[in-house]
Amino acid sequence: MSNIRLFFPESLSLNYKSNLDKSQSHYLTKVMRIKIGNKFSLFNSDGEWMANINQISKGIVEFSVTEKIRQKENTKEIWLAFSPIKSNYFNFMIQKATELGVTRLIPIIFDRSIVRKLNKERVEKIIVEATEQSNRINIPFLEKPQNLKNFLSNNIKKIDLVFADLNTSNTKLEIKKKSNKPLCAIIGPEGDFSENERKQILNFDGVKPIKINENILRTETATISIISIINYNLNL
Numbered sequence: 746m747s748n749i750r751l752f753f754p755e756s757l758s759l760n761y762k763s764n765l766d767k768s769q770s771h772y773l774t775k776v777m778r779i780k781i782g783n784k785f786s787l788f789n790s791d792g793e794w795m796a797n798i799n800q801i802s803k804g805i806v807e808f809s810v811t812e813k814i815r816q817k818e819n820t821k822e823i824w825l826a827f828s829p830i831k832s833n834y835f836n837f838m839i840q841k842a843t844e845l846g847v848t849r850l851i852p853i854i855f856d857r858s859i860v861r862k863l864n865k866e867r868v869e870k871i872i873v874e875a876t877e878q879s880n881r882i883n884i885p886f887l888e889k890p891q892n893l894k895n896f897l898s899n900n901i902k903k904i905d906l907v908f909a910d911l912n913t914s915n916t917k918l919e920i921k922k923k924s925n926k927p928l929c930a931i932i933g934p935e936g937d938f939s940e941n942e943r944k945q946i947l948n949f950d951g952v953k954p955i956k957i958n959e960n961i962l963r964t965e966t967a968t969i970s971i972i973s974i975i976n977y978n979l980n981l
Contacts, residue, residue, distance in 0.1 A: 746877070747781075749773070749777055749779065749785040749786065749787070750785070750786045750787075750790060750877045750880070751765070751772075751773075751788075751877060752787075752789065752873045752877055752884060752939060753765075753787040753789055753874060754789055755789075755793050756789075756791070756792070757787060757789065757792075757810055757819060758810065759794075759810055759811075759812065759813065760809060760810060760811075761794075761809065761810040762799070762807070762808070762809045762882075763807075763808065763835075764805050764807050764808070764954060765805065765808065767804070767805065769806070770801075770804055770805045771804065771853050772804040773785065773798070773806055774801060774804065774806065775834040779798065780798070780801075781798050781799065781800060781801060782797065782798060783797075783798050784796065784798070784811070785798070785808075785974060786795050786814065786816070786881065787810070788797050788877075788882050789882070790817060790818075790882065790883050790884065791817050792813055792814075792815050792816050792817045792882065792884055793813070793814050793815035794810045794811075794812065794813050794814065794972055795810070795811050795812045795813075795814050796808040796809065796810050796811065797809055797811050797846050807820065813960060815882060817882060817883075818881070818882045818883050820846065820866055820883065821847075821927075821928065821979055822848050822849070822926075822927035822928065823847050823848055823927065823928050823929075823930070823975060823976075824847065824848065824849040824850075824851060824904065824927050824928070824929035824930070825842050825847045825848055825849070825850055825851065825853065825929070825930050825932070825933075825968065825972065826851040826859075826896060826930070826931040827842075827850070827851070827853065827964065827968060828852075828853060828855050828858045828860075828931055828932065828935075828964060829852050829854075829858060829860040829862070829863055829870075829884045829890070830855070830859070830860055830935065830965065831859075831860060832964045834963065834964070835860070835965075836871055837965055838964065838968050838969075839868060839871050839872060839875070840871055840874075840875045841965070841968070841969050841972075842876075842885075842968055842972060843871075843872050843875035843876055843879065843881070843885055844875055844878070844879040844881075844910050845969070845973065845976060846881070846972070846976060847885050847972060847974040848883060848885055848886070849886045849888065849927070849929075850872070850885050850886070850887045850888065850929070851887065851888045851891070851896060851929075852870075852887075852889075852890040852891070853890070853891060853892065853896055853931075854890055854892055854979065855893060855895070855933055855934045855938065855939070855942060856938075856939040857933075857934045857935075857936035857937065857938075857939060858917050858934045858942070859934065859935075859936075861890070862890070865887065865888070865892060868887055869887055872884060872885050872887060873945075874908050878907065879953035885941065890897070891943060893942055893946075894945065897946070897949055900929070901949075901950060902927065902950065902951075903925070903926065903927070904926050904927050904928070904951070905921070905924060905928050905929065905931045905951050905953065906921075906929050906931060906946070906949050906951060906952045906953065907928060907929065907930045907931070907955060907971060907972045907975060908942070908946050908947070908952050908953060908954040908955065908958050909930065909931065909932050909933070909955065909967050909970075910938075910946075910954040910955065910956060911937065911954075911956060911961065912943070913954040913955065913956050914956065915954055915955055915956060915968035916955065916956050916957050917952060917955070918975070919953070919978075920953075920975070920976055920978045920979060922979065926951075928975055928979075930968075930971040930972060930975060932964055932967050932968050932971065933944065933964070934964065935963060935964050953962055955971075955974070957970045957971055957974060958970065959969075
């Protein structure tokens with residue numbers, strides 16, 4: 746099986762024929778150096794298919810779908826509510842969160858957030874590339890930036906909130922595995938949550954505060970840690 750995987754948003758089926766876009770065609774022909782007759786895979790939220798390169802015309806790859814190789818994923822919903830941070834660290838955080846199975850990314854502008862805007866197109870490109878690399882099928886959904894009050898009020902009774910809180914004494918995470926609610930980790934900015942924000946989060950119905958380390962962690966480090974803890978508990 747080819748290890749070249751590309752996200753293809755349109756509906757796919759056996760014997761389906763189409764063209765890749767300019768960017769993906771360039772990647773296959775100039776970076777990966779694959780030729781007519783070679784195979785690669787295409788995926789979207791419905792599953793993954795093997796495709797054959799039929800023709801390369803003016804740099805554009807024409808392909809046909811030859812077989813379905815994976816069904817769509819039925820995975821536990823893991824959300825990440827986070828503060829935007831400086832670009833290099835932020836790109837790394839988004840990439841690793843995607844690799845670790847996060848299904849929804851929710852930027853929150855906290856009182857102490859320094860970065861307050863996102864390049865949506867750039868972030869979505871990182872998400873797609875990380876999904877392709879990590880053998881996932883589902884592309885995490887990126888929400889619009891919002892404030893904490895709106896995030897909490899919009900999700901009352903809808904999620905179980907895992908609160909990475911340096912001030913709590915609790916170091917164990919208890920998860921109801923049979924719950925259909927998404928598990929949402931919430932990570933603060935590098936200046937930490939304000940006291941008012943901590944109170945809002947701790948008053949949220951179903952919140953689960955946890956101290957993930959005695960040390961003060963950078964936002965991207967805390968993200969990797971809390972998602973890894975959630976995954977570990979889900980797999981017990």
